[in-house]
Amino acid sequence: MFANYLIGLREGLEASLVIGILVAYLVRTHRRGLLREVWIGVGAAAALSLAIGAFLTLGPSSLSFTAQELIGGILSIVTVALVTWMIFWMGKTARFLKGNLENALEKAIAVGSGAVVTMAFIAVGREGIETALFLWAGISAAGATLAPVVGAVLGLASAVVLGILFYRGAVRLNLRVFFQWTGVFLIIVAGGVLAYGIHDLQEAGVLPGLNNLAFDVSAAVPAGSVHGTLLKGIFNFSAQTTVLQAVAWFAYVVPVMFLFVRMAFRGSPKPQAAASPSSAPALTR
């Protein structure tokens, strides 16, 4: 049961944290009106995943391997694009906050309801089908034993609780600090999603180098361990990472982090907010 619990936790954690950040973002920028769109996206993705999972588990058809890996790869790359876009909303927001331009915030980071629905839909849908297949397999086994499905549901529930705790912490932070550090966090998450997608495409044979490993730390970070589950669930860390995955991770994280840090931690759109370095030590408030 514990192993099934960890699978549930792993599958739900990333989605839960991304939704937690999205909700915190909307609440803190006074856009509570868009929360309904978040739950529409989450609900639609969960319902569609469960329906597809049921169709594939209980119906006469099953998902071909290539299609499955292709879906995994495509959804991962769409997720990376969307999360990157979300990261730069945050960078922009942090930048405006530094210049005390909260009034300008409204116009600068106008977010459409379609964007919010899509973000929530993709965050949940990316691993949704895989999770649904796992849940339906548990339900199919329920005649023999309830333990797997109970474990999996408890794992998913724990992921949701961690997302709520993350949200609670996030809304207490200083607003600017919130945008800066959730942005940094999301860049690492998105890098992991990209590497995960690359691995799917390598398994499908679309990309080469499946057996060309950059490192193998599966002895130190076993997939069935709690720390392995958390690393996999939050950052998509793979104990056996291929060279291509590692290259893609760095090629994404390094430039995006550079641009984000420059935008969110230093830059300010108004010159008076940026004191020149030489005069900074003399400034006392």
Add this chain to the structure above:
Amino acid sequence: MNVRFALPALALALPLAACASSTDATQVAVSSTATECVVSATTAPTGAVAFDVTNDGDQVTEFYIYAQDGETVVAEVEGIGPSLTRTLTVTLAAGTYVTACKPGETGDGIRGEFVVGAAPSA
């Protein structure tokens, strides 16, 4: 509803178009434990083969079908929790394949040979 929303919906709907019917597939049962990978048959006629993979161990397991080189993945099913059964249906051309259970989701797995098309076809 806009274009951005339609794209992920399309991506999720795509597998439905790529479904393989498993009703006329050759059924093969697989039992994966910490130390064993018992495959109920090691041969099958050319065509669809449905592997019903049951995890009889206490770690999460995976089941792979490799090409003869033992490296190229032909098909796989991941994340099979203890006590669960997942079905992997795959259409196999004549040839020799390698099956592998990976208890603990790591390593090269417990491997075996699987021959397709060699059995006398009626």
